[in-house]
Amino acid sequence: MYGMVNEGLRTFVEKEHGPDMWREVCEMAGVEAATFERMTSYHDSVTYSLVGAVCQKTGKSADEVLEPFGTYWVTFAGASNFGTFLRLAGNTFVERIKGLDDMHDSILLSMPHLKPPSFEIEEVGPNDYELSYFSEREGLAPMVIGLLYGLAAETNEKIKVTQIVQKKTVSDPDVFKVTLVQ
Amino acid sequence: MSEPAHQSGAVSQSDDVLAFGTTTVAQLMPMHLILDEAGKIAAIGPTLQQVMGKDVLGEAFFDVFCVDRPRKVRQIADLRRKVGAKLVLTAIGIDGEQVGFRAMPVMLSDNSDRIVIDLSFGEQFAKAITRYSLTAGHFKPNDPSMDLLYSFEIQRNLLKDSEDMAKALKLAKAEAEDMAMRDSVTGLGNRRALQTQLKQALSGANGKGPYILMMVDLDKFKAVNDDFGHAAGDAVLRHTAACLSEVAGKSGFAARMGGDEFVLLLRMDMAQLDAVSHQLRSAISSKISIAGVQYITSASLGYLTFEPGEDTSPDQLLSHVDVALYHAKVSGNRVAAVTPELLRQFGDQRALTLDIERALRNEDEFLPYFHPQIDLESGEVIGVEALARWNHPQKGVISPAGFLGVAAKSNLLLPLDRQVRRRAMSQFSALSHALPAGARLSLNITAAKLRTEGFIDSLLWELDAAGLVPEQIKLELLETIFFDGNDSPFIRQCTALREAGFGLALDDFGTGRASISTLIDAPISMLKIDRSFVSGIDRSERLRQITGAIIRMAYHIRLAVLAEGVENAAELQVLSGLGCRYVQGFHFAKPMDAAALAEWLAKSVTDPLSATAASA
Numbered sequence: 150m151y152g153m154v155n156e157g158l159r160t161f162v163e164k165e166h167g168p169d170m171w172r173e174v175c176e177m178a179g180v181e182a183a184t185f186e187r188m189t190s191y192h193d194s195v196t197y198s199l200v201g202a203v204c205q206k207t208g209k210s211a212d213e214v215l216e217p218f219g220t221y222w223v224t225f226a227g228a229s230n231f232g233t234f235l236r237l238a239g240n241t242f243v244e245r246i247k248g249l250d251d252m253h254d255s256i257l258l259s260m261p262h263l264k265p266p267s268f269e270i271e272e273v274g275p276n277d278y279e280l281s282y283f284s285e286r287e288g289l290a291p292m293v294i295g296l297l298y299g300l301a302a303e304t305n306e307k308i309k310v311t312q313i314v315q316k317k318t319v320s321d322p323d324v325f326k327v328t329l330v331q
Numbered sequence: 332m333s334e335p336a337h338q339s340g341a342v343s344q345s346d347d348v349l350a351f352g353t354t355t356v357a358q359l360m361p362m363h364l365i366l367d368e369a370g371k372i373a374a375i376g377p378t379l380q381q382v383m384g385k386d387v388l389g390e391a392f393f394d395v396f397c398v399d400r401p402r403k404v405r406q407i408a409d410l411r412r413k414v415g416a417k418l419v420l421t422a423i424g425i426d427g428e429q430v431g432f433r434a435m436p437v438m439l440s441d442n443s444d445r446i447v448i449d450l451s452f453g454e455q456f457a458k459a460i461t462r463y464s465l466t467a468g469h470f471k472p473n474d475p476s477m478d479l480l481y482s483f484e485i486q487r488n489l490l491k492d493s494e495d496m497a498k499a500l501k502l503a504k505a506e507a508e509d510m511a512m513r514d515s516v517t518g519l520g521n522r523r524a525l526q527t528q529l530k531q532a533l534s535g536a537n538g539k540g541p542y543i544l545m546m547v548d549l550d551k552f553k554a555v556n557d558d559f560g561h562a563a564g565d566a567v568l569r570h571t572a573a574c575l576s577e578v579a580g581k582s583g584f585a586a587r588m589g590g591d592e593f594v595l596l597l598r599m600d601m602a603q604l605d606a607v608s609h610q611l612r613s614a615i616s617s618k619i620s621i622a623g624v625q626y627i628t629s630a631s632l633g634y635l636t637f638e639p640g641e642d643t644s645p646d647q648l649l650s651h652v653d654v655a656l657y658h659a660k661v662s663g664n665r666v667a668a669v670t671p672e673l674l675r676q677f678g679d680q681r682a683l684t685l686d687i688e689r690a691l692r693n694e695d696e697f698l699p700y701f702h703p704q705i706d707l708e709s710g711e712v713i714g715v716e717a718l719a720r721w722n723h724p725q726k727g728v729i730s731p732a733g734f735l736g737v738a739a740k741s742n743l744l745l746p747l748d749r750q751v752r753r754r755a756m757s758q759f760s761a762l763s764h765a766l767p768a769g770a771r772l773s774l775n776i777t778a779a780k781l782r783t784e785g786f787i788d789s790l791l792w793e794l795d796a797a798g799l800v801p802e803q804i805k806l807e808l809l810e811t812i813f814f815d816g817n818d819s820p821f822i823r824q825c826t827a828l829r830e831a832g833f834g835l836a837l838d839d840f841g842t843g844r845a846s847i848s849t850l851i852d853a854p855i856s857m858l859k860i861d862r863s864f865v866s867g868i869d870r871s872e873r874l875r876q877i878t879g880a881i882i883r884m885a886y887h888i889r890l891a892v893l894a895e896g897v898e899n900a901a902e903l904q905v906l907s908g909l910g911c912r913y914v915q916g917f918h919f920a921k922p923m924d925a926a927a928l929a930e931w932l933a934k935s936v937t938d939p940l941s942a943t944a945a946s947a
Contacts, residue, residue, distance in 0.1 A: 186497060188490075250400065251417070254433075254454045258483060259490065269401055281402070 150196045151263060152185035157225040158199055159184065161218050170206060178202040187229075190262045193286065212291040219295025223303060231256065235303075242306045242329070246270045246280065246297075266293075269322075276329040279313075281322035290315070290323040297327060306330075360449045361469060362432075366392050368444040370407030378469040379450055382459070384425025392448075396420045399431075410436050410446060420450065426462060431455045451476070457483060516565055517572035519593070520586035528584045528596055529645035533637070540638040543604060544648055545595040546656040547575065547611070550629045550665075552591035559624065566621045567628055574614035578607060592656075594649070601636060608632055608666055631659040635669035684741040686723075687734060691746050696722050699755035700922035703931070704773065704893060704915045707907055712932065714771035714805060716915065717755035718922045719747065748780075756797035758925035763803070765932045771805040771834055778808055782821060787828070801832035807859065809838050826854040836893070841881060850888060857913075858885045862896025865916070869901035879909040886910065 162171045175183050178198035185191065203214050227235060234255055238248020246268055253265035266284040273279050282293050294310050301308040307330040314324035356363060357376050365374035370392050375383070387395050398404040400419040414436055424430035433453035439445040452459040456476050459465065467477050512524040520528070529544075531537050549571060556564035568591065575585035575593055583597040597607065615630045633655030637648060651669045654677040659667035667673070690696035701715035721729040738744050752774055759772040780786055794801065806828065829835055836857035837850075841864050850858075860881060868874045878894075885892045894906050897916030906914060920931055 188493075189497065258454050258457075259486060267400065283402075 150191055150193050151187065151260060152189045152191055153187040153226070153229070154222075155185040155191060155196055155199065156187055157222050158196065158203070158218065160225060161221045162203055164221075165217075166207065174199060174202040174206055177205060188260065190260075197288075211288065215289065215291040216295035219292035219297075220299035220302070221295075222292070223296055223299030227303065240304060242301045242304050242308060243270060243272075243278065245300055245304065270327070276331065278327045278329075280325045280327050282325065283320070283322045285319055293323065294325065297325070358471065360447070361471065362450040364392065364448040364450065365439065366407070366410075366446040366448065370410070370446075373445070376450075378465065381465070381469070382424050382430060382463045383422065396422045396432075407446075411438070411444075414438055414446075418448075419453075424463065428462075430459065430462070456480060514572075514587040517569050517587050519572045519575065520584060522586065522588055525584070525586040525588070525594055525596070525649075526645045528586075529648060532596060532598075533639060533641065533643070533645070533648075535639035537639075538598070540598065541600050541636050542638070543595075543597045543599055543601075543607075543634055543636050544652050545597065545608070545611075545632055545634040546588075546649075546652040547571070547593040547595065547615075547630050547632050548656055548660065549591035549615070550631060550660075552628070555626065555628065559621075559626075563621050563624070563626070567619070567626060570619045571615050571628070571630070574611060577614065578611050588649075594652075604634065608634070612665070629665070631656060631665045631667075633657070633659050633667050633669070680737055680740075683734065683737045684743070687738050687741065687743050687747070690721065690723070691743065691750065694750060696724070697747055697750045697754075698722055698924065699751050699758065700924055701755075701759075701928045702915060702922040703920050703928075704913060705919055707903075707912055707914060711767045712770055712935070713767075713913060714773055715759070715766075715928065716773040716775070716807065716922075717751065717759075718775075719751045720922075720924075753793055753797070756793055756799055759803070760797045760799050762925060762929055762932070763799075765929055771803055772799070773805040773807050773836070775807050775809055775838065778821070781806075781808070781824065787824070801828075802834075804832075805834035805836055805857070807836045807838040808855070822854060829854050829856065841877075850890070855890065857891040857893055859915075860892060860894045860911070862916075865894050865896045865902055865906065866898065867902075869899075869905045875905060875909065878906070878911075882910050 159171055162174060172183060175181070178195075178201065180195055180199060200211065200214060200218075203209075204211055207214065226232060231252070234252040235245055235248065238245045238251065247270060249268045250265075253263070253267070257263055257265065264285055266282060266286075266289075268283075269281045271279050271281075280297070282290065290312060294312065297308060297310050309328045309330055311326045312323060313326045314322070316323045351359075353374065356365075356374070361376045361378035362382075363374070363376040363379065364372055367373040372387050372390055372392055372395065375387060383395075392410070393406065397420065398410075398418055399421055401413065401416070404410055404413055404418065416435070418434040418436065420432040420434050421429050422432070431453065432450040432455075434448050434450045436446050436448045439447050457480055460480060470476055512520060512527075514521045528537075532540070532542050549567065552564065552567065555567050568587070571591075571593060572585065572587065575595055579585040579595055579597065583595060586594045586596075588594055595611075599607070612630055612632065616627060619626050619628075633652050635648065635652050635655060637643065651674060654673055655667045655669040658673055659665055698720055699717040700720045702718055703712050704714045704716060705711070706713045719731050719735070721734050723729050735744070738747050755772060755774065763770075791801075794804065825835060834857065835855040836859050837853065837855050838859045839861045840858045842861045858881070860878060864874060864878045864881070868878060882892050891913060892911050893913035893915060894911045895915050897903050897906065897914045897918045899918055902916075903914060903918055923931060
């Protein structure tokens with residue numbers, strides 16, 4: 150995982166719970182670095198340990214931590230140069246979802262070790278979509294839900310997200326039903 | 332918002348597209364495929380052909396290419412539904428390896444089922460250029476891919492430089508952090524690292540106790556540095572560090588506190604202590620050879636035990652073990668444990684130091700007592716020796732034995748001495764009208780102090796402030812002083828003092844602290860015979876002979892002689908018979924404060940010899 154994700158988690162925890170909490174989280178997770186270099190690749194276990202420690206420290210479940218972090222992530226990443234990629238994809242929620250893979254492909258040019266997720270969205274009815282989320286990583290579906298809400302908020306749209314399929318193998322997608330709320 | 336042109340399907344003059352010749356299509360799309368109605372490859376662009384190598388014409392598109400994204404495109408009908416969409420394709424290239432493409436399918440014309448697919452390398456562009464030996468000529472002149480390639484290559488280089496620099500900085504940071512916890516001479520942990528270890532041990536983070544904290548100090552290490560240089564000193568420190576590391580093993584911790592002081596933190600019980608301390612001291616005192624010179628050093632140890640969770644701190648532990656080490660050194664036992672009695676003594680000493688500091692701040696507790704010195708020939712008082720006393724608000728008057736030792740250890744002697752000296756000068760000045768003309772104030776002074784830069788100037792300033800002149804002062808030199816030719820600057824300084832009018836006396840003569848050899852070049856005018864030659868002189872023929880010899884020798888070299896510690900008339904009579912002219916002792920008066928001295932002088936003005944200690 151690139152350090153940017155861990156940095157996002159740091160600023161999220163510090164914003165929600167204060168810097169002392171982050172220091173305690175790092176200590177509990179056995180992570181020496183209190184800050185991360187955005188463009189450096191860190192082992193995924195660092196991020197998982199940090200999220201686990203946040204759960205323990207706050208007494209929240211992983212879902213309760215990851216979903217708001219997903220929403221926060223859109224703002225955090227959007228404030229960086231990567232936000233430009235996202236905005237170039239289009240001005241609607243669906244366009245931006247469609248642009249996520251392109252954005253990751255573009256980022257891969259400069260960050261070849263990135264193992265980005267992939268998103269496919271298909272219209273299944275008026276204002277109803279099925280979004281398939283593919284990732285080598287486990288357990289991040291709640292973060293995707295938050296991320297979707299965050300993306301919709303960026304384009305001033307309202308959505309309702311429900312997970313309808315949980316992946317069974319690494320290559321399977323998690324599938325979400327996304328309804329645009331008028 | 333308008334739909335992008337490539338998604339609209341509204342190609343102007345669509346019929347003319349069919350009129351494009353193969354060369355035109357190849358120029359426009361050097362990496363294109365045209366699929367016939369059955370989904371077989373009917374045409375292929377020249378650049379894509381170079382990448383694929385084999386002839387794929389006539390083969391089914393899905394036999395040659397795999398659509399990775401969107402994931403549900405598996406047959407030609409799916410492809411037709413994705414017109415204008417981005418596809419991610421893979422195929423096996425000429426090198427037998429998988430190659431990735433981005434692609435966009437479009438219908439060849441509105442009334443045809445044939446599909447044109449325009450491919451590009453997408454993010455694999457840079458790799459593909461190298462893998463398939465492609466050049467700018469393989470792409471359209473208006474294709475910005477090559478420009479981007481150059482740009483990306485530059486960025487990649489910059490990124491690599493940044494990564495290299497980040498790695499170097501991380502390494503430097505790690506090294507700096509390591510150095511911050513490590514002693515540079517020995518490689519052992521330093522004081523900071525020890526604090527961390529002690530905190531962890533006390534918190535129980537390192538497991539159960541008991542722990543032994545041992546402080547180790549090399550004996551006479553300064554001499555190694557002074558005699559053989561710092562390189563040799565460092566070698567001895569490294570030797571000691573190696574000994575400590577061996578004893579510490581993997582479970583213990585060794586640190587250097589600074590100088591020649593080391594600390595060991597061991598998790599073990601007292602039963603193992605004797606063996607460990609013996610092993611450590613034996614190892615340290617083993618012979619080491621440095622540049623062909625054999626060295627043997629030794630060490631003293633202080634130790635204490637503690638358990639995790641004890642109500643103490645790293646600083647307190649170190650302070651206590653330091654007390655034990657100090658005791659080990661001064662007692663000569665070389666090994667000592669912290670005991671409540673030892674801590675009590677240390678506490679008393681610490682309390683006394685604080686009390687002395689308080690008294691010095693008050694400026695009115697340390698005061699001079701005056702001890703008269705008598706001329707037996709004239710019967711007159713020739714001067715008074717100023718002696719320090721502490722007029723303690725609770726404990727009353729304390730003699731020097733009760734505070735000078737601690738004051739010296741605590742580096743408080745200098746301010747204390749200054750306070751007493753200035754008050755002595757001031758009070759002596761006030762009493763001068765009651766003293767015979769020529770009477771001097773005797774001040775005890777160390778040779779080291781005389782050598783101190785600025786001391787003479789300071790002394791003259793103090794005299795001036797008190798309204799005195801050098802002729803009213805006699806400096807009694809303490810400690811071993813060798814007035815030999817090798818110390819001519821000091822002799823010159825003493826000579827200058829005497830020429831300025833100061834009287835110089837050699838104190839405690841005969842006790843071994845001063846010797847006959849010191850008299851050869853000494854610019855002194857008086858010898859003070861120590862009380863050990865006076866006390867009991869009336870009962871010891873041997874003392875009489877020795878003291879008589881000293882007196883005769885002094886007169887031969889024209890030195891006045893003053894006998895200290897005269898306590899009774901019998902001693903006085905013998906000394907007088909031996910020719911001793913000047914005396915001082917309890918027989919005449921005890922040391923007394925300025926008021927008592929004024930009273931004593933008033934009573935004895937006619938005949939001080941009759942004023943005995945009983946009157947003081």
